[in-house]
């Protein structure tokens with residue numbers, strides 16, 4: 001086992017990795033930028049090295065400087081976390097060349113899965129369903145031609161894409177030219193790779209992904225599925241494990257298919273296959289993430305496997321001790337990502353000093369938090385400051401527990417998306433599991449405008465019924481007491497409850 005690991009990341013995920021290293025008696029080396037001098041991951045690590053100024057290009061992405069620190073600190077391995085260098089094959093290769101173990105798959109696999117057309121080809125070859133689509137298209141004419149077999153509408157995508165960048169829906173041939181130009185230049189500037197391809201457009205699918213673990217000796221297991229459709233502008237907000245609405249047959253099928261896919265690429269370590277699920281329960285491979293994901297915690301809770309520990313064991317040459325038939329989900333976990341952003345101001349990032357912080361506790365609650373009371377949230381990085389994960393015996397218990405935990409969550413000094421989470425967790429469609437990737441766009445226009453609370457009427461009706469019941473009970477109590485003015489009370493009670501109902505809207509609900 002390693003004696004010392006460098007964590008090439010910051011925030012909650014750096015803390016997450018440092019925690020398991022402590023449990024494994026592995027020393028930790030943190031890196032930090034000038035904006036992160038007083039960050040939690042720096043305090044938790046055994047050693048910490050300043051790597052550069054705040055912009056990530058000069059700090060958390062500075063490959064040369066990070067490798068220099070790895071050598072100087074005599075770290076044997078590097079954990080990249082997620083984001084930053086986690087899916088950078090050049091970094092993985094440079095680690096290898098420096099005799100440092102990159103905790104993740106080989107540079108070759110990172111490259112193959114980073115090329116979305118190559119990934120599709122490999123998966124298709126392995127018998128995994130992929131969205132009908134094209135090969136690389138070199139001109140607008142080639143797009144037009146490919147569109148004839150794929151059909152309209154279609155998605156124009158960057159080969160190097162992934163996440164939300166470099167893609168556009170095309171509804172008709174008239175839109176091809178402008179879409180081609182926009183996506184091509186976006187792909188060139190964002191990824192340095194202007195190549196494009198097209199896929200048949202799936203209308204508001206669900207986003208379901210399957211977690212896998214593989215070792216160097218041919219063992220591959222899947223750790224079931226996660227539902228990740230609750231997102232906004234390609235930023236995930238809530239994730240669940242297992243995915244609600246997957247029937248047992250589809251669940252078994254998608255699990256087996258995922259293992260086939262992982263084997264086909266010779267995957268080693270922790271990885272995720274993303275699928276799009278249509279209304280008819282067909283699923284299609286979308287892309288593979290060759291890293292630990294933000295939402296790994298929901299899987300850990302429901303499956304009972306420490307994914308970061310497994311990553312480290314595999315990287316150190318260990319073999320996975322589990323058999324697929326011994327891996328099964330227990331109960332239900334939900335994650336709410338806590339962002340430093342203002343849901344009332346179009347989710348603008350909200351950096352600043354955290355003046356007060358009280359975290360939820362109690363049964364079934366996990367906090368993966370990268371900040372503390374008094375900390376500064378810098379503007380330079382992702383606004384996600386923490387993850388709140390709850391577990392319940394079933395989905396309903398998990399939802400009720402999440403609502404309770406969110407109520408306990410107190411952040412002062414900066415705005416967070418916690419009110420937005422409250423809204424989602426009370427939404428009838430969320431509660432019913434009746435949602436897809438279109439959920440937030442469809443249901444959320446402007447929070448704070450009451451007509452955008454679709455459950456307002458339910459809340460009003462419930463409150464009105466409760467008020468009526470209270471009044472009826474009061475009237476009944478008085479009747480039982482044998483009040484002399486029995487008839488007058490009955491009259492009054494009825495009138496008063498009517499008044500209560502009709503006046504209720506003016507108590508803050510109506511403008």
Ligand code: MV4
Nearest residue numbers: 131155162163164199200201202207231234437
């Ligand atoms: C799609 C799609 C519909 N049809 N591809 C968006 C991010 C990128 N990684 C893939 N994305 C999509 N690709 C076809 N052929 C819809 C999306 C999509 C989406 C996918 C996953 C999670 C959230 C999403 C939100 C909007 C669109």
